[in-house]
Every structure is written in C-alpha cells, then in structure tokens.
Amino acid sequence: MRHGILALFLLLLRLEAAWAGVDDLKRPVYRVHPALEVEAELPRVWESPYMPSDVLPARMLEHFRSYLLDSAQVELAPPEEADLTLRLSIHRFDLVRSDKLGTNERLLVSGRISVEGKGGRLWWKPIAVREARQSLLHRDDLKTPLVWGEFRRSLAWHALREMVFRSVEELLSGFQITGRLAAKLPEEGVFLLNLGRSHALEEGDVLEVLEPVKVKTEDAESPVAVLPRVKGKVRVLEVFEGQSRAKLEEGEASVGDPVRKKVKLRRF
Structure with a gap:
C-alpha cells in the first residue's frame, strides 16, 4: 500500500506538468541520495593480502550508486540537496554449508528498503534473497582471510549483489x-x-x-x-x-x- 502511494505521488508530480500543457519536460527528474546500512554480520573482505581493510560495504554501495546512475530518471545528490533518500538496510546474513559429497551452500540475505523525503519516511518494504549452490568439488570461498579477487566469485557476493539489484529495481519502480x-x-x-x-x-x-x-x-x-x-x-x-x-x-x-x-x- 505504501509503495503504491509513493508511485502515485511521483507520477502525479510529473503528470501535473503534462496536463498543464508543458512542452518541454526536463531531466534528470529526481535528485536522490543512496544510503546503505549493514546491521548483519557480513564477511570481512580485504582488498588484497597486503591491504587488510574491509572493502565489502564500499563495493556494495558502489553497485548501489552504479545502478542508480544507469537510470535516466535520477541524479545523485548529497543528502542535504536530495529530493529523496533511497535506503537499503541489511539485517540478516545466514549461510549454511555442508561439505559432504562436495560442497552445498544455502544463503539467506534479508533486510528492507525505504524511501525518505524531507518530512520523513514515505514508505518501506522488506526484501530478501535466497541463493543455493552445489559443487561436486570441495569449495572454500569463505576461507580466512577473504580477499576481494576470490570473494567476488563466491555465493555470498552473488547474493549480496542480487540484493542490491532487486532493491534498486523496487525503489525505482515508482519512477x-x-x-x-x-x-x-x-x-x-x-x-x-x-x-x-x-x-x-x-x-x-x-x-x-x-x-x-x-x-x-x-x-x-x-x-x-x-x-x-x-x-x-x-x-x-x-x-x-x-x-x-x-x-x-x-x-x-x-x-x-x-x-x-x-x-x-x-x-x-
């Protein structure tokens, strides 16, 4: 219901100009600020064996921003200048592994997405991604320390990247x-x-x-x-x-x- 209200609100803002007979509709239409919150305990991923800082949150935010930049309907802006804040919060990361007869992995990533205006939150919605993978060979994608070059091929990164894509797809569906x-x-x-x-x-x-x-x-x-x-x-x-x-x-x-x-x- 909240999602429908937001989509209608965004549409009516644009149609008001169209019904008034405006000949030239300018773009970009909405100035948005992407925000990522990670409350779940995610794997710590190093840039390289010689750079032990955690790069995973930055890589996820980079994907978030890239998907938004690929849309002709938005431009990115600092929070104080944005019309809307598009927020992705991740609060669950559950990975189950079994190493019998190869490696079996099942992963659940869940959280919620929300759109916030100047006066507060307009709507929010839970979102979840479930992924599974089976390999006849033993895999150890989450060995310690995790390095980005290896982690990007793991089920965990595939699920997190899918989480970002579905979130942005849902957030932009009202545009x-x-x-x-x-x-x-x-x-x-x-x-x-x-x-x-x-x-x-x-x-x-x-x-x-x-x-x-x-x-x-x-x-x-x-x-x-x-x-x-x-x-x-x-x-x-x-x-x-x-x-x-x-x-x-x-x-x-x-x-x-x-x-x-x-x-x-x-x-x-």
Whole structure:
C-alpha cells in the first residue's frame, strides 16, 4: 500500500506538468541520495593480502550508486540537496554449508528498503534473497582471510549483489518518464511526442497513454482527487533529440494526452 502511494505521488508530480500543457519536460527528474546500512554480520573482505581493510560495504554501495546512475530518471545528490533518500538496510546474513559429497551452500540475505523525503519516511518494504549452490568439488570461498579477487566469485557476493539489484529495481519502480502527445501527424495513428533522446527514449519503447479521472473522496480538504487511467499504448517509431514519432498500438489516444514509460533497470 505504501509503495503504491509513493508511485502515485511521483507520477502525479510529473503528470501535473503534462496536463498543464508543458512542452518541454526536463531531466534528470529526481535528485536522490543512496544510503546503505549493514546491521548483519557480513564477511570481512580485504582488498588484497597486503591491504587488510574491509572493502565489502564500499563495493556494495558502489553497485548501489552504479545502478542508480544507469537510470535516466535520477541524479545523485548529497543528502542535504536530495529530493529523496533511497535506503537499503541489511539485517540478516545466514549461510549454511555442508561439505559432504562436495560442497552445498544455502544463503539467506534479508533486510528492507525505504524511501525518505524531507518530512520523513514515505514508505518501506522488506526484501530478501535466497541463493543455493552445489559443487561436486570441495569449495572454500569463505576461507580466512577473504580477499576481494576470490570473494567476488563466491555465493555470498552473488547474493549480496542480487540484493542490491532487486532493491534498486523496487525503489525505482515508482519512477516514470512522462510527457504528452504534442501533435497528430499525417500518418494513420501516428503522433508526435514531446519526449526524445534527451529523455532517454529509444526506438521500440512502449508508452502508456493516460487520461485524468476525477474521484470523489471523503476528505474535507480535498473532496476530489485526480487519478491517471490507462486508455491506450503507443510504440516509438523514430527518436529525435527532444521529440519522437509514435504509433498507436492499442486503445485510443488524442492530442494532449499524457504518456508515461516505466523505468526499467538493466542488470550488469
């Protein structure tokens, strides 16, 4: 429920501009600050046998930041300048090993993700990753001391990296690229979008066409709420710097309708 409220809040911020007829939607859209908290007892990992400092938290935060930087919808900012703080907290790391007939490993990593605004936490959600691996040969990936070059091939690092990916994927699921249908072109069912290459749009992208729906509420201060409803979909045919051509694929669409594309995170 909290997650849905955040996604709607972020979307309405963007659609307010689209419904008002703004021709140029700028990006990056949100200034965010990534924060990592580790409460679980994780393996201590050295950079090398000659550098005994623990580098694992820094490597995890590096992955966190890299995934965010790969998204066209955000830019990183210091906490005092950020619109939102995206926080990943890890509070459980349970590894079970058996060395009979090779090595069997089962690992559970769990914690929670949260989004925090200037006034406090907007929502939070638990998250967990379970991984298992079986090898006919005896493995000792977590031997002491742990060195980064060896640890990065372990089940533990695979699970922690997956934890970071799923967390960022979930955190960014409420972020949208939004614009509007700016004009009807001569071709049948083809529109001009006020989004283009500068908004991270690509040929083949499918955007939802929206329309505002008014809903009566029992809130005395806000008796009417305006919510988006999907009325159709358009596929991008050709992309220019700040505009693109898109063809109606299903449903209906009219000039001036807002459109949105959900942010999709790439795995690396």
